[in-house]
Amino acid sequence: MVDMANPTSLRYSTHSHYHPRSAVHRRDYFGFTDCTPPEPFKPKLAFNPPPKKAFPPPPQKKAAKPPLTQSFKPPPKPSSPRPNRDPATLLSRRSVLARLSNRAQSSRPIPKLPEPLRHPIRSFQATANSSLPNHYLPNHLHRMSSITNTKAVVLDHLVDGEVSTRHFRLENKPISDIKDGQVLVQIVAFSHEPAQRQWIDANTDERRLYTTLIKPGETVRAPIVGRVIASKLPKYPVGTTLAGFHGWAEYAVLNEGEIFAAVPPTADGKVDLHALDVFGLAGNTAYVASAKYGKIEPGSTVVVSGAAGAIGSLLVQLAKKVYGAGRVVGIAGGKAKCDWVKTLGADECVDYKSPDWEEQLRAAVPDYADVYFDNVGGPMLDVMLQLVRPNGTIVVVGAISTYNGEALKLANWPQVIYNRLTIRGFINLDHPELITKGQAEFAKWIAEGKIDVSDIQTVVQDKIEDVPKTWLRLFDGSGKGKIISQIAA
Numbered sequence: 001m002v003d004m005a006n007p008t009s010l011r012y013s014t015h016s017h018y019h020p021r022s023a024v025h026r027r028d029y030f031g032f033t034d035c036t037p038p039e040p041f042k043p044k045l046a047f048n049p050p051p052k053k054a055f056p057p058p059p060q061k062k063a064a065k066p067p068l069t070q071s072f073k074p075p076p077k078p079s080s081p082r083p084n085r086d087p088a089t090l091l092s093r094r095s096v097l098a099r100l101s102n103r104a105q106s107s108r109p110i111p112k113l114p115e116p117l118r119h120p121i122r123s124f125q126a127t128a129n130s131s132l133p134n135h136y137l138p139n140h141l142h143r144m145s146s147i148t149n150t151k152a153v154v155l156d157h158l159v160d161g162e163v164s165t166r167h168f169r170l171e172n173k174p175i176s177d178i179k180d181g182q183v184l185v186q187i188v189a190f191s192h193e194p195a196q197r198q199w200i201d202a203n204t205d206e207r208r209l210y211t212t213l214i215k216p217g218e219t220v221r222a223p224i225v226g227r228v229i230a231s232k233l234p235k236y237p238v239g240t241t242l243a244g245f246h247g248w249a250e251y252a253v254l255n256e257g258e259i260f261a262a263v264p265p266t267a268d269g270k271v272d273l274h275a276l277d278v279f280g281l282a283g284n285t286a287y288v289a290s291a292k293y294g295k296i297e298p299g300s301t302v303v304v305s306g307a308a309g310a311i312g313s314l315l316v317q318l319a320k321k322v323y324g325a326g327r328v329v330g331i332a333g334g335k336a337k338c339d340w341v342k343t344l345g346a347d348e349c350v351d352y353k354s355p356d357w358e359e360q361l362r363a364a365v366p367d368y369a370d371v372y373f374d375n376v377g378g379p380m381l382d383v384m385l386q387l388v389r390p391n392g393t394i395v396v397v398g399a400i401s402t403y404n405g406e407a408l409k410l411a412n413w414p415q416v417i418y419n420r421l422t423i424r425g426f427i428n429l430d431h432p433e434l435i436t437k438g439q440a441e442f443a444k445w446i447a448e449g450k451i452d453v454s455d456i457q458t459v460v461q462d463k464i465e466d467v468p469k470t471w472l473r474l475f476d477g478s479g480k481g482k483i484i485s486q487i488a489a
Contacts, residue, residue, distance in 0.1 A: 147184065147229070149174050151464045152219045152249035158202035161405045163475070167200065168220065168468045175251055183233050183254050185226030188241070189459075189486040190248060191276035192471045196222065197403040210427050219247035220468075225263060225275055226252065227488075236262065243275040248467050250487065271489075277482035278446070278453050279439050281428070282310035285397060287438030288428045290318045293395045294371045298324035301365060303384065306375030307341045307349065308332040310482035311397055313456050315373050320345035321450040329364045331357075331380060333477045340480065344452065358383055368392070377401045377408055385412040390419040395426075404475060456481035463487065 149172050156169045178184050198204055199214045199221065206213050214220060224247075228240045233256055236242055243260040246252040263275045277283060289311075296302055302319040306312040307330030319325040330346040332338050338349035348364045350357055361383060368389035374381050377399030388394060402408050416423065428435070445451040460470045462485040473479045 147175055147251050150249050150251040152247065153464060153467055154219050155200055155214050155216050157216050158213070159197075159200050160202040163197060163200070163404060163472070165468050165472070170465045173219070173249065175253060178230055178232050178253055180232050181256055183228045183236050183242075183259075184230040185224075185242070185244075185252055185254055186229050186488060187224050187226040187246070187250060187252060188271050188488045189225045189273055189276065189484050190467060191223040191280055191282075192474055192483045192485065193222065193281060194398055194400045194403060194474050196220065196471070197475075201403075210429065219249055221245065221247045223260075223276055223280055224252070225271060225273060226254075227271075241265065241271055243280065248464065250464055273457060273459065273484055273486070274453055276484055277310055277456055278314065278442050278451070280482075282482055283314060283442055284428045284435050284438055286311050286314035286318060287441065288426060288431050288434050289373060289395050289397050290315060290323065291438070292431065292434065293424045293426060294319075294373065294393065296323035296325050296371055299326035300370040301325065301327045301329070301367065302371045302373070303329045303331070303365060303369045303387070304346075304373045304375070305331040305380045305384075306398070306400065307344075307346065308337040308480055309375060310456070312373070312375050313341070313344055313481055314451070315397075316341060316344045316346050317451050319371075320347075322445060327365075329361075329369070331361065331376075337480060340455070352380065362387065371395065373397055375400065378406070381408075382410050382412050385410065385415040385421070388415075388419070388421055390421075392419070392421055394421060394423045396423060400475070457484055458482065459484045459486055461486055 152171055152173045153168050154171050154173075156167055159167050175184070198209065199211065201213075204213060223243070223245055225241065225243050226246075228236050228238050228242065229251075231238050231240075235256070236259065241263045243263050244254050244258050245260070246254060246258060260280075261275075263272055266272045274280075290296060294302075296319050302325045304312050304315045304319070307316050312330065312332075316328055316330050320328045327348075328346045330338070330341040330344075330349040331352055332341050332349055333351065333353045335351060338351050341349040350360045350364055354360065358379075361380075365387050369384070369387055370389060370392055372384050372388050372392070372394045374384070374394055374396050375398040377396075378401035380401075381394075381399075384394070399408070415421065442451060446453060458473075458479045458481055460483070462470055464487055467485045467487070470483065470485045473483055
């Protein structure tokens with residue numbers, strides 16, 4: 001109710017329309033006007049609320065989305081990782097491979113990763129002419145192998161006299177991590193060379209040798225065929241089979257200078273071991289001997305000793321089928337080998353194990369020989385000094401009969417003077433320009449059917465510790481063609 005006696009102290013009824021926050025006076029239910037503004041309304045709370053924050057500005061109007069008919073490309077993402085993050089923690093093996101797989105199918109350029117992670121590698125399926133780009137992977141992805149040591153056959157001591165298995169021993173040797181420009185290979189096979197005997201001879205003057213001697217404790221050097229299992233050499237990615245030069249071991253780290261070439265597989269997917277004979281040192285030697293020094297004329301007479309060996313079997317075919325010699329005579333040990341030499345193209349083959357081999361040889365060349373390829377030395381060379389025509393040529397390819405310490409005795413040495421003979425020794429490494437040419441020529445002659453390589457190998461399945469026994473077959477005449485130890489599939 002309103003106290004009419006004191007209009008300045010009006011009271012409000014329960015039906016008042018007064019709003020406590022309004023500065024405008026309102027009339028109450030009975031029509032009276034309040035002259036004194038009331039106190040502001042303060043609700044009783046258990047705590048004092050914080051002052052109200054200012055309202056944020058209204059959001060800006062978003063740009064209209066482009067219609068679906070127009071092409072829209074998102075802005076490019078930065079190629080470098082976010083700052084203050086270790087790049088090595090950003091990439092896992094699975095994510096890297098997944099990204100590279102997507103990039104190989106994309107035409108977008110591949111951004112280069114930070115320098116510590118860069119290293120080129122190419123898929124084994126991509127050939128040299130492939131359009132796929134070189135991918136860059138972290139260094140740890142290049143080594144897919146945990147090989148840390150290998151069994152190896154080393155030289156126990158230098159040989160003075162006849163060589164035997166006691167001159168070798170088996171050791172475990174450590175394998176270091178591969179560096180840039182290197183590959184780690186699992187060795188598949190070794191080629192056995194008579195020249196290895198000179199590399200371990202105690203009486204050899206190293207100053208006059210074309211290579212260095214193998215020192216006691218060193219792995220015995222040999223031509224090899226191996227399969228790459230880890231690579232930091234883009235030219236030879238993982239999975240490549242290659243021919244090279246290392247030694248008698250199960251695994252080896254090779255520099256690029258120790259690699260001859262990649263070896264494509266055979267038609268049935270197997271390792272092509274012809275990289276160790278016709279396309280290896282044997283083929284190179286036979287080509288240099290015949291093309292540069294033998295100079296075989298059509299219709300001439302040619303004699304080849306060691307005709308059933310790796311080099312001699314190729315020289316017989318080159319003389320008869322490629323250069324057109326009129327008569328080719330081979331010298332080999334045993335009837336079975338002589339029969340095989342005749343299938344290669346020889347008109348006659350003399351069995352040096354026969355008691356009358358000297359008479360057979362004289363009968364085989366009644367009009368003398370124009371060229372004699374000597375792989376043996378010893379008594380055969382002494383007899384042939386009498387059977388090479390005046391001004392004829394003797395090409396000294398090898399002297400295996402003297403490699404085990406037997407002295408060379410030449411009773412007919414004055415024939416060199418009387419008949420003005422040319423005797424020429426050589427090392428095929430002196431003619432690197434002929435090696436590539438010879439391999440191309442052999443490939444052509446094989447395709448034309450002039451050179452038969454179907455049966456010029458004796459492949460022995462060996463364990464690494466048995467390799468020296470197989471190598472010794474070079475000196476007892478039990479092998480035919482190129483003798484190879486294969487230690488892996």
